[in-house]
Amino acid sequence: EPKCNPSQTHPQKETMNLIVANIPLCIWFQANQRSEILCGLCASGSPEPLERVLDVLLACGEFSWEDYHNVRVQGRPLHANARHLLDLVYAKGEAACQAFTEAIREVRPEDPGRVTGMLLTRRPTLVAELQSCMDGALEALLESGCFTHEDCGDVRLPIHTPSQQARRLLDHTVFKSFFTSILVYLSITELLIYQKKLRSSVSAQSSFLNTYGGTGHMLLDDIYTEGQLELAQDCKDQGHLGLEDIIGTAGNVNQEADTVLISGDAGSGKSTLLQRLHLLWARGATLPEFVLLFPFSCRKLNSELNELSVQKLLFHHCCWPDRDQDEIFRFILDHPHLVVITFDGLDELKQSFSDERRVCCPTEPAPVHVLLFNLLQGSLLKGVRKVVTSRPEAVGSTLRKHLRKELFLKGFSPDGINCFVKKQHHDLSVASKVLASIQANTALFGLCHSPVLCWIVSQCHKELLGCGDGTPQTITDVYLMILQHFLQHQNASKCSEGATLLQEHLGGILHLGQLAFQGVEASCYVFAGTDLETCCVTDKEICAGFLTQSKEMSFPQSLRYEFLHVTMQCFFAALYIVLSNNTDRSTVAKLFEADFSSTCFWSCLSVDHRQGLAENPNSQITATFVSGLLSQRHRHLWLHCTPTTTVEKKARQVVRCLHNGMQEHFKSIPPPVQCEKKSMHAMPGFVWLIKCIYEMRESNMAEEVLSQLEVDHLKMTYCNIGPVECTALAYVLKHLRSPVGIELDNNSVGDVGVEQLLPCLHICKSLYLRNNNITDEGIRKLVAKGIQCDNFQKIALFNNRLTDACTQHVSHLLKTKQNFLSLRFVQCSWCVWGWVKILITRSSVFFGGQWRGQRRSSCPGQDAREWHITGGPVVSLASLRKCSTLQLIPLPLLHCTRLTENCITREGVDCLVQALERNKRIKSVWLRNNHLSPEEVVEMTRRESRLIF
Ligand SMILES: Nc1ncnc2c1ncn2[C@@H]1O[C@H](COP(=O)(O)OP(=O)(O)OP(=O)(O)O)[C@@H](O)[C@H]1O
Structure with missing residues (x-):
């Protein structure tokens, strides 16, 4: 076994340096580095680093389950497992080596040698010190799960003297994980006491929700409802993200950066999400691998006018250590990856992010915002994980280059609204009335995706249920409702309303x-x-x-x-x-x-x-x-x-401003390039103006403002458009004079947003809704309206949450609307029969990448070869040769191996041959291992040389 001398420079650090030095990976994997990597993976004695590396390799697809089980053989020594892992990675080649180095970076194992070494070199002192804090140390070890009751019993055996008990504890620690060593280390310093103090102060600050301050206390536990958290980068199959994914490996784009950004609109729940993270950490229920967590609010940091060092910032603003300040700070510097710092509301900081002034020394005093910016960049406390929340508008490119990853918080889902209202009203009959009232008004339902609006609406349930047809439609309506709610509370005896109430x-x-x-x-x-x-x-x-x-x-x-x-x-x-x-x-x-x-x-x-x-x-x-x-x-x-x-x-001034603002946008539209359509790429400011126009809800004004917009195509991709924005867009765009293409790719339209867009579908020639979290229900509503709209001829729905159930709506659309030109679906979870249903209908249908999409989503774990595309479907494919624009056939079939092992019979190949007669773009079609006799293979090869059997 390689010798791991803890006092030497740690091999994992060496490994990191090598990676940074970009030595070709395969060379790096050869013998001279092998023992060091092995030592790095095994030095702690715990299988944890190895297992975490395996997790990452599995997650990125470099390892199969079989590989995993081959490495992780129960009962085999850890070093043998690690060796097997290295052999396997090396055998798999460059890509696997690359993934492995990434995995080591992800896992970034603590320098276990350093801590265990410290326990060893300080053993005589530790034995003496531990005797006075044995109870605390064992309690902490038990609480954290590092020690079992048996371990504690073994240490505590009455036959041992106190010094022997201390030695026993240290002996146990050597064979446990790195965290056990850390905990023992914490126990003999003031750290454990400090951690407890920090946890209890964080817990006290985060137990109640602020918005309920004036209206009664509300425990966060009782009301917290999960919001929709997504990775900003276009990560396919990311699934549902939870709190642990904030710091987890999913979506990391810059491994060297320490800062994770959570962005979201006002009231989307960023502060509440952080509050939940703090509370759960304080209880040890999440991020257990982080020993210390320091929460900051940028809003409050604004009031710190003195220059501070980082040490002062942490201790003064979060939690003051009663003793051994320097030792605790030393621990933070030595073990940065065991510490998290959160900054809520970067947008509320008076200064905008800048990386111009560098502060690298942790004891150097500087203005608070300078410290914050240096922390986010990693010039200060490199390795400490930082989580920062902000509105998207306030995040510029300078900050973006220092981000490890970015997450979007998109408020409540429809289920979240349901769940929140039920938590808010324990009386189920009230909850169902409130929900019914919200669902009856789609504009209000859209607004309730924003947690702060959902809170107001459900807080004002009496006003909501009492307003009959006049339920709120706009954000202003909702805030006027809560204004009235609080004012009426003050007027307990009188019963004034509206104008009189305001006058009073x-x-x-x-x-x-x-x-x-x-x-x-x-x-x-x-x-x-x-x-x-x-x-x-x-x-x-x-x-x-x-x-x-x-x-x-x-x-x-x-x-x-x-x-x-x-x-x-x-x-x-x-x-x-x-x-x-x-x-x-x-x-x-x-x-x-x-x-x-x-x-x-x-x-x-x-x-x-x-x-x-x-x-x-x-x-x-x-x-x-x-x-x-x-x-x-x-x-x-x-x-x-x-x-x-x-x-x-x-009011006239507002109208003029909106008018002028829109004109500015219209003026920015470049003249169309020859043969291309006139297209406007809207900026977020345009969407904001549209929202202002909607708040006024004056048709004449909307019509007048839009009268000068002359474009064929309106592009609003990545504009943070959710259901609320869709309501506003539909209200305003329905006044357009001539039909346009509306491109809303990469927003958060969702089913509710789709419903909100329906009023403007008649002026919509084409609708692009790629990557918008739309389900079959959204498509059902879109199709129902779309078939009534003459202008509506094109739809793109790549990368939504569509299943087979929606294919019936799509085929209905194609059958009913004879003038429908184009339908674009990629990466939908449809099985092959769903496609077939559509294929047999008429139209020009673009199916680029469909096979891939199916393989990933609808048949998890299956390979394309397992699909049974029998003669029937191929007949249907062939029937498409009559279509006017045959875009679909070439694409799937270009990936010819896809038809290998698909139970295709002679009948299917017959149709394929007929289709190929019309299609000269396809170079070859692989049909190996299908249901064909040797004679049929010979015959078909003669008829069509592009068929490969
Ligand atoms: N997950 C949640 N569960 C329950 N209520 C929530 C949740 N998120 C937000 N809320 C409610 O919405 C209010 C506003 O949320 P929060 O302050 O977290 O939004 P924000 O995104 O930080 O807003 P801003 O950007 O304006 O600071 C909260 O005070 C709370 O009442």
């Missing part, structure tokens, strides 16, 4: 509005008592429900407040803009300036002031609310609050 509370609304407005202006979301005084916010207004006390660790003495949610702050800022006479006349215009860097308040700042400051996505949300509040539908509410002429003037 105008003073309070303006005070809170001013606070919110100034906050949005200055990217300030936490308010001190003095801020409240400046805006004359009274105690009664504080208790009205819109504000909640901030859980600020660094200012425990002084009370600080936040709005229930930042979108609530934007709503109050919008109310202030609409109702106050004290705002600048140009406020509305500035709010709508389309270019983000010159939006709103941003442009009020001098250039010097702007430098380094973050852009403010909350201005756009405020602008959306201003549009809604100034719409015709809501103007009656302000009758008694502010002169009608002022409101009308502001």
